[in-house]
Amino acid sequence: xxxxxxxxxxxxxxxxxxxxxxxxxxxxxxxxxxxxxxxxxxxxxxxxxxxxxxxxxxxxxxxxxxxxxxxxxxxxxxxxxxxxxxxxxxxxxxxxxxxxxxxxxxxxxxxxxxxxxxxxxxxxxxxxxxxxxxxxxxxxxxxxxxxxxxxxxxxxxxxxxxxxxxxxxxxxxxxxxxxxxxxxxxxxxxxxxxxxxxxxxxxxxxxxxxxxxxxxxxxxxxxxxxxxxxxxxxxxxxxxxxxxxxxxxxxxxxxxxxxxxxxxxxxxxxxxxxxxxxxxxxxxxxxxxxxxxxxxxxxxxxxxxxxxxxxxxxxxxxxxxxxxxxxxxxxxxxxxxxxxxxxxxxxxx
Numbered sequence: 001x002x003x004x005x006x007x008x009x010x011x012x013x014x015x016x017x018x019x020x021x022x023x024x025x026x027x028x029x030x031x032x033x034x035x036x037x038x039x040x041x042x043x044x045x046x047x048x049x050x051x052x053x054x055x056x057x058x059x060x061x062x063x064x065x066x067x068x069x070x071x072x073x074x075x076x077x078x079x080x081x082x083x084x085x086x087x088x089x090x091x092x093x094x095x096x097x098x099x100x101x102x103x104x105x106x107x108x109x110x111x112x113x114x115x116x117x118x119x120x121x122x123x124x125x126x127x128x129x130x131x132x133x134x135x136x137x138x139x140x141x142x143x144x145x146x147x148x149x150x151x152x153x154x155x156x157x158x159x160x161x162x163x164x165x166x167x168x169x170x171x172x173x174x175x176x177x178x179x180x181x182x183x184x185x186x187x188x189x190x191x192x193x194x195x196x197x198x199x200x201x202x203x204x205x206x207x208x209x210x211x212x213x214x215x216x217x218x219x220x221x222x223x224x225x226x227x228x229x230x231x232x233x234x235x236x237x238x239x240x241x242x243x244x245x246x247x248x249x250x251x252x253x254x255x256x257x258x259x260x261x262x263x264x265x266x267x268x269x270x271x272x273x274x275x276x277x278x279x280x281x282x283x284x285x286x287x288x289x290x291x292x293x294x295x296x297x298x299x300x301x302x303x304x305x306x307x308x309x310x311x312x313x314x315x316x317x318x319x320x321x322x323x324x325x326x327x328x329x330x331x332x333x334x335x336x337x338x339x340x341x342x343x344x345x346x347x348x349x
Contacts (some may be wrong), residue, residue, distance in 0.1 A: 008177050014103040019132035021166070021329065023092040023149040026110030027083025027285055033113065034073045038065035040112040044191035046148035047183060066074050075290045076093040086110065088283035090315045093322070096135070099325030103338070105129055111149045117156035124145060124162045131336060132166040133328050134303035137282050139178065140226060141171045142210060142221035151315055169331050173224040177323035182228070182279065183235035184319065189275045189311040197307065202271040203241035204262055205229045207250040208287065210255050222255055228279050241277070242266065263300055273302060273307035282320065284313045 021118060028037040042048055042061035050060040076082060086108070093106035105127065109120045115184055124132065134153060138146045157164050177194065186203065193201055207225045215222050229243050244262035248254040255263075276292055292310055300308045314320035 005180060009329050010099045010322050010325035011101045012329035012332050014336050015099050015338045017103050017105055017129045018155050018336060019105045019107050019129045020097045021107045021109055021132050021134045022089060023109050023136040024089045026113030028076060029084040029086055031073050031076060031081055032275060035065050035069040035075060038069060044148060047144045057086050075286060079289050082286050085283060085285040088315045095267060095321035096324045099321050100328060109153055111152055117153045118160050121156055121161040130165060132164060134168040135328060140173045140221050140280055142219055146170060169332045172327055173228045175325050179231040179321050181319045183232045185238060185311045186277055189309055192309050193273055193307055197273045201273045201275050202266045203239055203275050203277060205243045205277045205279050206246050206259060209245035210251040211257055213273040215255055216307050248289060259296055267304045272305055274305055276310040283286055288313055
């Protein structure tokens with residue numbers, strides 16, 4: 001990146017212990033957990049509205065999970081028998097807390113698998129932690145993801161630990177250190193191509209799809225994804241890119257275009273090398289390890305593409321932990337701080 005890059009303060013000592021609660025969707029931690037995980041997922045009307053109203057949601061969720069479990073189980077078997085999302089979310093929470101410094105207690109809360117909010121809150125209460133910063137690890141706000149996880153945590157806190165004082169960081173899609181780190185991941189990905197074709201690599205930014213009806217109702221997800229992509233491209237010195245959507249399944253109208261139609265169009269335009277850039281995920285899970293690395297890769301290489309690569313997810317990447325720690329440090333209430341913390345300076349790059 002040319003020009004100047006901001007240096008953000010990540011250390012944030014606190015006057016008493018503060019929990020860093022990281023929220024994520026969760027994933028099955030064994031093959032036996034696949035079906036109950038799917039039941040939890042399909043039971044959430046904030047994520048999926050099954051027909052028949054709220055009273056039929058649970059029975060239909062169990063039926064749908066039973067029908068899909070065998071196929072989904074095989075996908076997880078090919079990934080080693082479990083989702084790595086829980087492991088990476090725990091790693092990220094701990095790494096961010098280390099960057100923040102003394103007094104920070106990392107705690108994972110999953111929406112559809114363990115540990116659930118009630119379990120995490122019971123632990124914080126037992127440890128005497130009375131304050132928490134809540135950080136959803138979804139880069140882009142949607143009522144179906146960030147919103148559902150925040151409401152789940154708030155309901156559990158009101159029921160199980162009403163004395164907890166907490167602050168929520170609901171959105172961070174345009175957070176400059178995040179965009180810097182994502183742009184660096186793209187540069188790393190481009191270096192994996194032969195030098196002779198590097199300038200001709202198509203960038204396809206991939207995001208999880210959202211039903212079009214949610215966008216039409218005002219959900220900010222699509223707008224925020226577009227903002228992230230623009231921010232990354234600005235850091236790539238004018239390089240172009242495409243935004244496309246994955247995981248579009250079921251009889252609803254989804255935001256588009258889809259990944260397959262985008263790959264087909266770019267191939268017709270003469271592109272033979274593609275770098276996939278997942279932007280709506282921050283760690284590896286089934287959508288990266290199976291859907292992109294297996295499904296889209298095999299499709300592309302079987303339909304005229306010579307090179308197919310994907311940017312590395314953040315997982316245990318230290319620069320991502322620093323970026324998120326800087327975000328938490330900036331949003332931390334002044335009265336929780338131990339001493340005065342400067343928040344940013346500028347370092348000529």
